[in-house]
Amino acid sequence: MCGMIGPMSPTPARTSSHAILAAARAVLEDDGLDGLTMQAVAARVGVRAPSLYKHVVDRAALIRGVADAVVADLEDALAISRPSAEPGDDLRAIARRYRAFVRANPAGYGLLFADLPAGAAPDPGRLALLARPILETVARVVGESDALPAARTFVAWAHGFTSMERAGAFRLGGDIDAAYAAGVDVILRGISGPVTPAST
Amino acid sequence: MCGMIGPMSPTPARTSSHAILAAARAVLEDDGLDGLTMQAVAARVGVRAPSLYKHVVDRAALIRGVADAVVADLEDALAISRPSAEPGDDLRAIARRYRAFVRANPAGYGLLFADLPAGAAPDPGRLALLARPILETVARVVGESDALPAARTFVAWAHGFTSMERAGAFRLGGDIDAAYAAGVDVILRGISGPVTPAST
DNA sequence: ACCTGAACACCGTTCAAGT
DNA sequence: ACCTGAACACCGTTCAAGT
Numbered sequence: 434m435c436g437m438i439g440p441m442s443p444t445p446a447r448t449s450s451h452a453i454l455a456a457a458r459a460v461l462e463d464d465g466l467d468g469l470t471m472q473a474v475a476a477r478v479g480v481r482a483p484s485l486y487k488h489v490v491d492r493a494a495l496i497r498g499v500a501d502a503v504v505a506d507l508e509d510a511l512a513i514s515r516p517s518a519e520p521g522d523d524l525r526a527i528a529r530r531y532r533a534f535v536r537a538n539p540a541g542y543g544l545l546f547a548d549l550p551a552g553a554a555p556d557p558g559r560l561a562l563l564a565r566p567i568l569e570t571v572a573r574v575v576g577e578s579d580a581l582p583a584a585r586t587f588v589a590w591a592h593g594f595t596s597m598e599r600a601g602a603f604r605l606g607g608d609i610d611a612a613y614a615a616g617v618d619v620i621l622r623g624i625s626g627p628v629t630p631a632s633t
Numbered sequence: 634m635c636g637m638i639g640p641m642s643p644t645p646a647r648t649s650s651h652a653i654l655a656a657a658r659a660v661l662e663d664d665g666l667d668g669l670t671m672q673a674v675a676a677r678v679g680v681r682a683p684s685l686y687k688h689v690v691d692r693a694a695l696i697r698g699v700a701d702a703v704v705a706d707l708e709d710a711l712a713i714s715r716p717s718a719e720p721g722d723d724l725r726a727i728a729r730r731y732r733a734f735v736r737a738n739p740a741g742y743g744l745l746f747a748d749l750p751a752g753a754a755p756d757p758g759r760l761a762l763l764a765r766p767i768l769e770t771v772a773r774v775v776g777e778s779d780a781l782p783a784a785r786t787f788v789a790w791a792h793g794f795t796s797m798e799r800a801g802a803f804r805l806g807g808d809i810d811a812a813y814a815a816g817v818d819v820i821l822r823g824i825s826g827p828v829t830p831a832s833t
Numbered sequence: 834a835c836c837t838g839a840a841c842a843c844c845g846t847t848c849a850a851g852t
Numbered sequence: 853a854c855c856t857g858a859a860c861a862c863c864g865t866t867c868a869a870g871t
Contacts, residue, residue, distance in 0.1 A: 444835045444871065467750050471864060483865075484836055492864065540748065546800040548743050550667050561804050568805075581805060582812035585794070586819045590786065593793020600746040604761050605768075605781060612782035619786045623823030644852065644854045671845060683846075684855055692845065 448478040450488040450498075458499050461540045469496065493552035496544065500555035503541040504563065510534045511566045520573035521621050527567060528591055528617045535595035543599065546592065564588065575624050583624040590616055648678040650688040650698075658699050661740045669696065693752035696744065700755035703741040704763065710734045711766045720773035721821050727767060728791055728817045735795035743799065746792065764788065775824050783824040790816055 456477035461469045471482040471492055489495045510530050517523050535542045545555060567588055572580035594613060603609055656677035661669045671682040671692055689695045710730050717723050735742045745755060767788055772780035794813060803809055 446835065465748055465750075470862090472862090480835095481837060482863085483838085483867090486865075487835065543748050546796055546802060547747060548665055548740065548800070550665075557801070557804060560802065564805060581807045582815045583819070585803065585807075585812045586790065586816040589794035589797055589816065590790040591793070592797060593791070594785070594789035596746055596796065597789055597792060600748070601757070602746060602760065603785065604757060605764060607781045607785075612785045615782045616786040616789065619783070619823030620819060621823070622826045623819030623821070626822045646854065670843090672843090680854095681856060682844085683848090683857085686846075687854065 446487075448480050448484070448488070452478050453485060453488050453495070454498050454502060457495050458502065458541060461499055461544075462538065465540055466496070466544075469499075471495075491552075493550050496549060496553035497555060499541065500544040500549075500553070501559055503538060503544060504555050504559045506538070507531075507534050507542070507545075508559075508563055511563065513566050513570065516570075516573075520570055523570045524567075524574065524587065524621060525614075525617050527570060528587075528613070531591045532595050532598075532613060535599060539599050542595070546596075571624070574621065579624075586624065587617075587620050590620055646687075648680050648684070648688070652678050653685060653688050653695070654698050654702060657695050658702065658741060661699060661744075662738065665740055666696070666744075669699075671695075691752075693750050696749060696753035697755060699741065700744040700749075700753070701759055703738060703744060704755050704759045706738070707731075707734050707742070707745075708759075708763055711763065713766050713770065716770075716773075720770055723770045724767075724774065724787065724821060725814075725817050727770060728787075728813070731791045732795050732798075732813060735799060739799050742795070746796075771824070774821065779824075786824065787817075787820050790820055 453474060457469060457474045460473050460477060464473065469492075471485055474495070475482040475485055485495075489498070510533075511527055513523055513527070517526075544553075545560065564584065568580055568584045571584040571587060575583050594616060597603060598609060603612075653674060657669060657674045660673045660677060664673065669692075671685055674695070675682040675685055685695075689698070710733075711727055713723055713727070717726075744753075745760065764784065768780055768784045771784040771787060775783050794816060797803060798809060803812075
């Protein structure tokens with residue numbers, strides 16, 4: 434009873450949106466955004482490039498699909514299942530997982546804040562959801578009213594550090610792992626203090 | 634005595650490497666990296682695309698030239714002419730100038746830590762020079778021995794904040810200018826404290 | 834109903850030919 | 853000595869034709 438799965442077709446689809454998305458993501462990590470051609474993706478799923486247009490509007494939409502999938506995965510990676518009694522530990526855990534994710538998905542993560550061709554940028558609404566666990570955790574440190582700027586300091590640092598590391602920008606030696614761990618603590622100490630500048 | 638300037642030529646050059654670089658930079662800011670085509674640059678300097686290859690190896694080298702020029706300009710923008718008695722004020726000034734530069738050169742700055750086609754990335758040595766004024770200023774705050782990780786926290790934050798702002802990532806409202814100013818102070822307060830984590 | 838080759842537009846790059 | 857049109861390779865995209 435094939436009919437229970439779907440309508441009979443003279444020629445059933447030889448690929449799917451899901452397979453195309455997975456292939457595109459794999460090609461991106463292997464060969465970078467320039468290597469993410471319609472032909473490369475098509476070859477990976479076993480069809481010719483024109484067939485992709487049955488499932489994808491165009492290359493920009495395919496890139497956006499990959500970017501959105503990366504955002505969703507990062508969201509999962511940052512979710513806090515069981516909050517610790519010490520919010521600072523939760524923020525350290527978020528920082529650790531953030532960096533692990535960027536290292537595991539360097540090219541994919543690079544899509545999130547890059548300037549991409551029109552229509553290829555990830556959904557801003559989904560991207561904004563990433564802030565939630567960070568904002569909540571920071572709020573447990575500094576209180577709701579001061580949480581937004583403090584969370585922005587944290588997320589800017591986490592994004593900046595991991596992006597620069599990904600680009601190979603830390604070239605002056607030293608222990609990068611230690612610098613990252615020290616960074617969270619610098620921010621935790623900084624946001625825990627008074628709101629007025631330290632120098633006055 | 635034209636000979637004093639250069640050898641006589643049947644057809645003197647109608648453009649120059651300098652003009653091509655300036656045109657490429659302008660095209661980049663106007664139309665993004667995708668719009669930075671050889672034809673667009675050629676049109677801007679008044680020749681046809683093939684003529685560019687008399688001055689530039691290929692498109693990747695042209696992009697690298699632009700990126701290196703941006704790095705050089707940012708280096709100038711961050712240089713501290715007259716150190717203040719209060720190193721924290723100097724770090725705030727660096728932060729302010731860093732953000733102003735990114736806002737004035739959004740597409741150009743985007744080249745510095747992006748994943749570019751092979752051969753298009755800026756010279757890592759030049760890029761590393763950007764760290765010098767930051768490292769020196771941070772050293773005046775925390776001492777030479779702790780300067781490197783502290784400077785990495787600062788530069789990661791500055792890069793991350795300005796990159797995210799450039800990408801339009803701060804969408805939850807609030808005062809972005811204030812969040813940036815607060816961020817420097819968070820880091821200043823954080824690096825001025827003890828080296829051990831705040832939570833223990 | 835999906836897949837494909839062929840075709841077209843566009844871009845990077847080379848090169849023989851113009852001046 | 854520099855510039856150009858023509859040519860080639862490559863990629864995104866469309867579409868008529870195949871099954």
